[in-house]
Amino acid sequence: MMLNTLTPQPEDKILALMALYRDDPRDTKIDLGVGVYKDATGHTPIMRAIKAAEKQLWEAETTKSYTALSGDPAFGAAMKTMVLADSVDHARVGAIATPGGTGAIRQAFELMKLANRHGTVWTSNPTWPNHLSILKFMGLANKEYAYFDAATCTVDFDAMMASLKDVKAGDMVLLHGCCHNPTGANLTLDQYGLVADLILEKGAIALVDIAYQGFGDGLEEDAAATRLLATKLPEMLIAASCSKNFGIYRERTGCLMAMSETADNTPVTQGTLNFLNRQNYSFPPDHGARLVTMILGDATLKADWMAELEEVRLGMLGLRTQLADELRQQTNSDRFDFVAQHRGMFSRIGASPEEVLKIREEFGIYMVGDSRLNIAGLNAQTVPLLAHAVAKICR
Secondary structure (H helix, E strand, O other): OOHHHOOOOOOOHHHHHHHHHHHOOOOOOEEOOOOOOOOOOOOOOOOHHHHHHHHHHHHHOOOOOOOOOOOOHHHHHHHHHHHHOOOOOHHHEEEEEEEHHHHHHHHHHHHHHHHHOOOEEEEEEOOOHHHHHHHHHHOOEEEEEEOEEOOOOEEOHHHHHHHHOOOOOOOEEEEEOOOOOOOOOOOOHHHHHHHHHHHHHHOOEEEEEEOOOOOOOOOOHHHHHHHHHHHHOOOEEEEEEOOOOOOOHHHOEEEEEEEOOOHHHHHHHHHHHHHHHHHHOOOOOOHHHHHHHHHHOOHHHHHHHHHHHHHHHHHHHHHHHHHHHHHHHHHOOOOOOHHHHOOOOEEEOOOOHHHHHHHHHHHOEEOOOOOEEEHHHOOOOOHHHHHHHHHHHOO
16 A cells, blocks of 8 residues: 555645634734735735736637747747846757746756756755755755844855855855845845855856845846856856746746856757656646736836836835834834845744744734744735734844
8 A cells, every 4th residue: 555655744834824824813813924925905916917918818829739848938038038138148048937936946956956966955044945845855965055144134144155165066056036035135246246256166056046026126136146147157047936026826937047158058958958847747837928928028018017016016115114114113223124124025023933923822913933024915004013013022
C-alpha cells in the first residue's frame, strides 16, 4: 500500500492564518496576513486594462489550441522589455511562460539542478518562505546570507556582504529585485552594484525574484536593480510575476528569463528552458500571458494600466506614511519611522511572535508570526486601530 505510507506535511503558516481569520467572528477583525493586494474596501479588483483586454480577446480569439512549450514568444518579448528595457541585448535572453512567479522560481531551481546539482542556493535571511520550502523539497543545498537587522528594521549590508564571501563558484544567489518580501527593506542601487561585483568575482549566478515591479518606487525605478545586474553580469536568471502589478493572481502568469553570456549560447539555453517546461507541465497557461502581452503592446491599454498601477503604488505609500505618523504619535517615539521608508506590500515591524499573538487575540488583527504585515490590507480607518494595538502591545 502506497498511500498508507504518507505522513502529514507541514502546514503553510500563511494559509493557516487565513483559516483562523475566516473563523474569527469579530466584525472588527483585520487581515494583514495574506499577500494579496486589496483596495480600501478590502477587495482585490480587476484592473481596467485587464477588463478591456479580456473583452477584446473574447471577441477576437479563434482557438484554444496550444501555443508553444515556451508560451507565446510575444509574451517573452514583452516581459524582456518591461523588466530589462535596453540594459542587455535581448538576443542573449531566453524566456518561458510559467504558472505564476512561483512557477518561474521552481523552473530556475530546476535549471540549477541540471547545471550544477551540487551547488548551493543562497537566500536572504529572511526570505519568502516558499523559496525555502521548494529548495528543501527539491533537495538543493541552501544557505542563508545575513540581510535584515531586526533591531533597526533595515538592511544590514555589511553583514550581508560578509556572509556572501563564502559563496562558491557555481552557486546561485537569490536576490529580491524590489519590494523585499517579507521585510519591505531594500538595497540601494549602489549596494546592488557591489553585490553584483561580488557575484562576478565568485563565479556564481544571480537569480532575481522580481514579483512587485511597480509597487515600490515606480515601474521603471523598481526594475533599475535588475537592469544594473544585467549590465554587470555575464549570466543571470530572472523570475518575474504578473500577479501583483497586473492583478491577475488566479491566472498564474509568470516568466523565467535566462540571460546567457553571448547570443550564441541562447539557443541551448532556450531549448533547455523549453525542455523543463515539457517535463513539469508541458505547455504553460496562456490566458493571463496573452492579456499582459496585449496591454504592453497597445499604447492606450498600457497607459491606462500604468496609471492605475501608479494609483495603487501611491495608495500604499500613503498608508505607509499614515501608519508611521500614527505610530510616532501613539508611541511618542520614532522607532517605527522605518515603515514609511520600506517599499511594496510588506513590512516587518519588529514584534515578537508572542506580541503578534497578543495583537491577534486582543484586537483581531492578523499578521504573520514574524510580524510581517500587508500594508495593502489597511485603509485610512484601520491604520489608527493597528497603531493603537502595536503601541499597546509592543512596549
